[in-house]
Amino acid sequence: MNWVSVCKVGQVSEDSPFSVKVEDKELGVFKVEENFFAIEDICPHAYALLTQGFVEGRTVECPLHEAIFDIPTGKLESGPGCRNLNTYAVRVDGDDIQLQLA
Ligand code: FES
Numbered sequence: 001m002n003w004v005s006v007c008k009v010g011q012v013s014e015d016s017p018f019s020v021k022v023e024d025k026e027l028g029v030f031k032v033e034e035n036f037f038a039i040e041d042i043c044p045h046a047y048a049l050l051t052q053g054f055v056e057g058r059t060v061e062c063p064l065h066e067a068i069f070d071i072p073t074g075k076l077e078s079g080p081g082c083r084n085l086n087t088y089a090v091r092v093d094g095d096d097i098q099l100q101l102a
Contacts, residue, residue: 003091003098012036012097017060019051022101027088029097030071032058037071038088038099045080 048064067081074085
């Protein structure tokens with residue numbers, strides 16, 4: 001399985017996740033404490049980008065109808081999010097953040 005570089009470490013902060021499109025998937029790269037995580041960026045409930053939502057600790061709140069997801073696991077915590085989010089493996093290679101899609 002291939003690792004794909006999607007952004008630089010400095011482009012992601014706890015307050016400011018990074019939105020990226022890779023192989024037709026819209027993904028969000030989030031930083032929680034000192035770790036990076038990648039989840040689907042599009043809320044499963046309707047079309048809203050979770051990278052434009054509200055990050056609090058290890059959760060993100062959808063900006064449209066306020067579903068709350070756990071970032072590291074993708075688990076739907078509350079609200080009308082419909083299902084858990086897909087998560088993707090992340091690694092840091094030098095200054096690059098890389099994702100594994102398969
Ligand atoms: S679009 Fe995210 S909760 Fe409705």
